[in-house]
Structures are given as structure tokens and as C-alpha cells.
Amino acid sequence: MILNSIPARNIYIACGYTxxxxxxxxxxxxxxxxxxxxPCDRNLYIFCGRRNDRIKAIYWEGDGFVLIYKRLEHSKYxxxxxxxxxxxxxxxxxxxxxxxxxxxxxxxxxxSDKLLFI
Numbered sequence: 001m002i003l004n005s006i007p008a009r010n011i012y013i014a015c016g017y018t019x020x021x022x023x024x025x026x027x028x029x030x031x032x033x034x035x036x037x038x039p040c041d042r043n044l045y046i047f048c049g050r051r052n053d054r055i056k057a058i059y060w061e062g063d064g065f066v067l068i069y070k071r072l073e074h075s076k077y078x079x080x081x082x083x084x085x086x087x088x089x090x091x092x093x094x095x096x097x098x099x100x101x102x103x104x105x106x107x108x109x110x111x112s113d114k115l116l117f118i
Contacts (some may be wrong), residue, residue, distance in 0.1 A: 006059050008044035011094050012037065013103075015085040018047035020054055024065045027058050035086040039065075041046060045086075046094075060069060062089035079103045 014030065020092045024032070027047060028039035039045065040060040054071040077097060080087060093103040 003044070003046070003070075003098060004064075004091065006044050006107050008024045008042060008059060010041075010043045011085050011089050011091065012043055012045050013080065013089055013097070014047045014095065015080040015087055017050045017081070018056070018059055020047075020049035020056060022056075024058055027056060027067075028065065030056075031086075045070075048077055048079040067074065073102050074099075079104060 002094075012031075012034070012035075018027070018030070023052040027045065030047070031037050031039040031045050037043070037045075039058065042060055042062075044057055044059050053076050054069070055077060059066045059068075078101060080103065087114070089097070089103055096105060097103050
């Protein structure tokens, strides 16, 4: 999937519902005005509509925005719905989300930044 190959510094998902009629400019305005983030920071911002079967993503490539739109035919995304919230997720959580899974996988092995010597 193309979203997994974007060299984004961070990945943010807009929780809640987003009007999928919005253009790049409308989505960038949400990032800046609602979430207080800078849309041109080379982060990946992902939005989901009310029907949970389509997403839009924007990414600043240095000279302009890339807009990605995906509509699922026979399934739905398990999208976090706490309104007016943005959440940073890991590349692994993005893969889970795009595969139709919840971004919280309680049985997944948690990686630690600390070294453990026995």
C-alpha cells in the first residue's frame, strides 16, 4: 500500500468523522486550525468519513501536497471515534488500521527502547 511507503516523520489520524467532500485545502485547514499542527511538516495526516469505508490522507512533499483517497468495497475501517482529537500512531498501527484491524492490539508484543541484559 502506498501509505506505508511515504517517508513521513510522524503519522497522525484524525479521530471522529471527517467530511470526505473536503479538498486538500480543507483537510490542511483542519490540521492547522483544529489540531494546531503544521500541515507542511512532512507528516502524514489521515482522515476517515462517517461510513468508515473510505479514507483520505495528505502529505506535504516539499513542493506541494499529495492527496491519497481509498475506498473499501466490502469492509470497514475500525476508526477511533473520539471527536475532535488527533492521535499519533506508529507505522505498525497504520498497517493494522489499513488491514481492517483495531490500532490497539492487546496481544501484540510491545517493543521497548531499553536494553535488558541478563
